[in-house]
Amino acid sequence: MQPVLTGCFSYAYNHSFPMMKQHKxxxxxxxxxxxxxxxxxxxxxxxxxxxxxxxxxxxxxxxxNVSVRKVLTSTTVSDGSRIRYLRADDPExxxxxxxxxxxxxTGWHSHPxxxxxxxxxxxxxxxxxxxxxFEFRKGDAIIEVVNxxxxxxxxxxxxxxxxxxxxxxxxxxxVVKEQPADVPALP
Numbered sequence: 001m002q003p004v005l006t007g008c009f010s011y012a013y014n015h016s017f018p019m020m021k022q023h024k025x026x027x028x029x030x031x032x033x034x035x036x037x038x039x040x041x042x043x044x045x046x047x048x049x050x051x052x053x054x055x056x057x058x059x060x061x062x063x064x065n066v067s068v069r070k071v072l073t074s075t076t077v078s079d080g081s082r083i084r085y086l087r088a089d090d091p092e093x094x095x096x097x098x099x100x101x102x103x104x105x106t107g108w109h110s111h112p113x114x115x116x117x118x119x120x121x122x123x124x125x126x127x128x129x130x131x132x133x134f135e136f137r138k139g140d141a142i143i144e145v146v147n148x149x150x151x152x153x154x155x156x157x158x159x160x161x162x163x164x165x166x167x168x169x170x171x172x173x174x175v176v177k178e179q180p181a182d183v184p185a186l187p
Contacts, residue, residue, distance in 0.1 A: 122160030
C-alpha cells in the first residue's frame with residue numbers, strides 16, 4: 001500500500017501538466033499547480049481508505065449480529081406459473097396486514113400486479129379459478145398469482161393474519177374484485 005501512496009503523491013508533485021501551470025519558471029518552476037496537487041492528494045487519500053477497507057459482499061444469511069431464517073426462494077407463484085415483474089414508470093409498494101376471521105373470506109379477486117405475503121398466524125386456504133386449492137399456515141410465504149381469479153378463506157378456528165406486499169404502480173389497482181357470477185362459489 002505504501003508504494004501506491006508514495007507513487008500518487010510523487011507523481012502529482014513531480015510531473016508537470018502545461019494546462020495546469022500558471023507560469024513556467026520563477027513562481028512554480030517545473031511543478032504542478034498547487035490546486036491540482038490538493039485535488040490529486042484528496043483522490044489518493046480516498047483511494048488509500050478504499051483499499052484499506054476489507055470490502056466483502058454479505059448475503060442476508062451471513063449477518064453475524066442478527067438471526068436470519070430463509071422463508072422461501074422460488075421462481076414460480078403459488079399455482080406453479082413463472083414469476084413476472086411489473087414494469088412501471090412510477091412504481092409503488094403498498095404493505096397491508098390482512099386479518100381474516102374464522103369462516104371469513106377475501107372474496108374472489110385478482111391482482112394485476114405482483115403480490116407477496118407472509119402468514120403471521122392461522123391457516124388460509126386459497127382456491128384458484130381452475131378449482132385447485134392451496135393451503136398456507138403461520139410462517140409460510142405466499143407468492144400470489146397475477147391476473148388469475150382466486151379466493152382466500154379461513155376454514156380454521158382462529159384468525160388468519162398475513163402481511164401483504166403489493167409491488168404495483170401509481171394509479172394501478174392492487175386488487176380487482178371479481179363478479180360473483182364469474183367464479184365458482186366458496187366450498
